[in-house]
Amino acid sequence: MMEFLFQILVILLAARLLSEVSERVGMPGILGEILAGLLLGLLIVEETEAIASVAELGAIFLLFTAGYKEVHIEDLKASSKKAIVATFFQIAAAFVAGFALGRFFEFGFVESLFLAVAFSPTSIGVVVKTLLDMGYLSSKPGSMMLTSAIFDDIIGIFLLSIVVTVGKYNAFPTATQFMLLLGKLVFFIGIMVILGYRVFPYIFNYVQKMHSKESIFAAVVLIALFSAYFAEIMELDAVIGAFIGGVMLSNVPVAKINDIQSKVSGLAYGILVPIFFAHIGMAVELEALNTLGSFTILVVVLALLGKLIGGFVGAKAIGFDSYESFIFGSGVMPRAGVELVVISIGREMGIIGDEIFSAVVLMVAVSIIISPIILKFAIQKDKQKDTSTPVG
Amino acid sequence: MTVEGEFSGRQPFFEEEGLDLEEKCKDVLVRDIMITDPVTIKGEDHVEKIFDLFNKEHFHTYPVVDENGDLLGIIDQNTILQLLLTRRVSRLDHTHLMAVRSLSQSARGIMIPHPVTITSDMTLCEIAETMIKHKVERFCVVDEKKLVGIVCKSDVIQAIYSSRS
Numbered sequence: 001m002m003e004f005l006f007q008i009l010v011i012l013l014a015a016r017l018l019s020e021v022s023e024r025v026g027m028p029g030i031l032g033e034i035l036a037g038l039l040l041g042l043l044i045v046e047e048t049e050a051i052a053s054v055a056e057l058g059a060i061f062l063l064f065t066a067g068y069k070e071v072h073i074e075d076l077k078a079s080s081k082k083a084i085v086a087t088f089f090q091i092a093a094a095f096v097a098g099f100a101l102g103r104f105f106e107f108g109f110v111e112s113l114f115l116a117v118a119f120s121p122t123s124i125g126v127v128v129k130t131l132l133d134m135g136y137l138s139s140k141p142g143s144m145m146l147t148s149a150i151f152d153d154i155i156g157i158f159l160l161s162i163v164v165t166v167g168k169y170n171a172f173p174t175a176t177q178f179m180l181l182l183g184k185l186v187f188f189i190g191i192m193v194i195l196g197y198r199v200f201p202y203i204f205n206y207v208q209k210m211h212s213k214e215s216i217f218a219a220v221v222l223i224a225l226f227s228a229y230f231a232e233i234m235e236l237d238a239v240i241g242a243f244i245g246g247v248m249l250s251n252v253p254v255a256k257i258n259d260i261q262s263k264v265s266g267l268a269y270g271i272l273v274p275i276f277f278a279h280i281g282m283a284v285e286l287e288a289l290n291t292l293g294s295f296t297i298l299v300v301v302l303a304l305l306g307k308l309i310g311g312f313v314g315a316k317a318i319g320f321d322s323y324e325s326f327i328f329g330s331g332v333m334p335r336a337g338v339e340l341v342v343i344s345i346g347r348e349m350g351i352i353g354d355e356i357f358s359a360v361v362l363m364v365a366v367s368i369i370i371s372p373i374i375l376k377f378a379i380q381k382d383k384q385k386d387t388s389t390p391v392g
Numbered sequence: 393m394t395v396e397g398e399f400s401g402r403q404p405f406f407e408e409e410g411l412d413l414e415e416k417c418k419d420v421l422v423r424d425i426m427i428t429d430p431v432t433i434k435g436e437d438h439v440e441k442i443f444d445l446f447n448k449e450h451f452h453t454y455p456v457v458d459e460n461g462d463l464l465g466i467i468d469q470n471t472i473l474q475l476l477l478t479r480r481v482s483r484l485d486h487t488h489l490m491a492v493r494s495l496s497q498s499a500r501g502i503m504i505p506h507p508v509t510i511t512s513d514m515t516l517c518e519i520a521e522t523m524i525k526h527k528v529e530r531f532c533v534v535d536e537k538k539l540v541g542i543v544c545k546s547d548v549i550q551a552i553y554s555s556r557s
Contacts, residue, residue, distance in 0.1 A: 124491075128490075128491050131491070132478055132494075137491055137494065137495060138495050143495060146491050146492050146495075208522060208525075216526060251505075251506055252506070253506045253507055253508040253509065254508055257508055257526050257527075257528060258527075259526055259527040260526070
């Protein structure tokens with residue numbers, strides 16, 4: 001117990017401190033949190049089961065809050081078909097790049113599939129600040145990125161459910177198995193929708209009248225855990241359940257009172273999520289990066305290029321000019337959340353080894369650093385084009 | 393000043409009057425104390441018009457309604473401040489939702505949908521309890537989807553205070 005307390009104390013302290021340093025130098029806090037884990041892993045802290053369990057809760061709450069705070073079902077209805085085309089291209093290109101790379105280096109089919117899925121999502125939050133600073137949020141590619149990011153989350157979760165199932169069979173599922181997976185996913189979502197629209201509002205109506213302390217907050221946390229557990233029962237992954245549970249709660253007014261939102265956010269981003277990111281850092285094996293040097297470099301380069309080229313082609317396909325397409329492509333490059341969840345699940349299932357795990361973490365770190373820089377460059381190019389165009 | 397000195401001189405409020413007040417509050421309904429004609433924002437109103445409203449009036453929150461008077465959402469001072477100074481928002485809140493909101497030109501796009509609402513037949517006691525327990529500052533009063541009023545903490549305090557006499 002004493003050891004566990006010490007470990008949590010050290011991990012959380014280091015993660016919070018380096019997260020602050022990271023923010024101060026203009027980078028997202030996640031970078032500092034991963035680095036904190038990396039340093040601690042090298043220096044003192046041994047990875048234990050207890051820490052791994054807390055980190056798993058972090059992954060669950062990372063995706064739960066993504067659904068709970070950030071997704072509005074109405075947004076999806078309002079999104080344009082054009083965005084689907086652009087999103088499809090950038091995800092498909094990254095996916096293919098990841099899979100081909102895995103196969104090229106003679107990793108197994110399932111392992112390559114995990115790599116492909118880890119290549120696919122985008123964390124738009126990383127570049128929002130750059131878009132704001134450059135005054136490009138409202139530009140055509142800027143708003144397309146935002147719409148694309150909404151689909152990205154959903155597609156990422158879908159891909160994750162497939163890859164987790166494939167991981168369980170350790171082979172590509174037969175048509176029957178695939179239909180069974182789809183059936184389970186549809187059944188799970190169906191039950192969650194019924195709960196979200198019929199049961200949760202009723203429960204919260206009762207919960208808000210309860211006398212026990214923090215009843216609403218506790219109910220939100222319980223629903224996060226229930227959704228995660230229910231997904232596990234259905235042989236999906238806990239994080240998928242947590243995300244869908246979060247989305248279902250996003251329309252329940254009582255569950256979204258400001259006070260409750262800030263408590264959920266505090267639990268997630270103040271404690272659990274930093275531990276998850278630090279735990280990712282702790283699991284990185286620097287030696288593994290060295291042994292397969294060219295593989296590591298290619299993971300970083302192809303993951304970034306896959307998105308850049310895929311985004312460029314996708315944006316071109318819907319009528320953007322080359323500059324705008326370049327902006328769109330560089331804007332969808334960053335990875336910071338779901339991809340880390342994907343590889344930590346793969347690692348936990350014993351499917352992906354240290355080489356892929358460590359290379360993907362490095363790729364995430366590089367993408368966080370480099371994406372805003374490339375995006376800035378792309379925007380400057382676009383601005384130069386506008387000023388050099390003769391007026392009239 | 394001693395602790396004793398600070399707390400002496402008045403009988404604890406809740407011991408006598410408090411119990412009596414609770415009984416009285418049970419008889420007061422939301423419809424008796426709510427503001428029945430709150431300033432509202434229409435779903436299609438332009439953001440500039442909303443900024444102007446927040447500049448001129450000093451309410452914390454405005455309900456957003458559609459052409460039938462059905463409540464769509466709310467817009468509060470926090471939302472406006474975030475929109476005016478989007479770049480100062482913490483990086484954690486740089487979600488696509490925030491970004492989408494900052495690009496919206498209409499009330500519908502920037503409002504907080506699904507606010508907590510109450511019905512006009514609830515008692516003063518019930519809503520005061522919720523306000524205390526869950527730190528809610530104000531409620532939109534909705535009967536059959538239609539916005540019929542708004543109640544904020546100061547209205548509740550006033551109503552309870554006037555019940556004393």
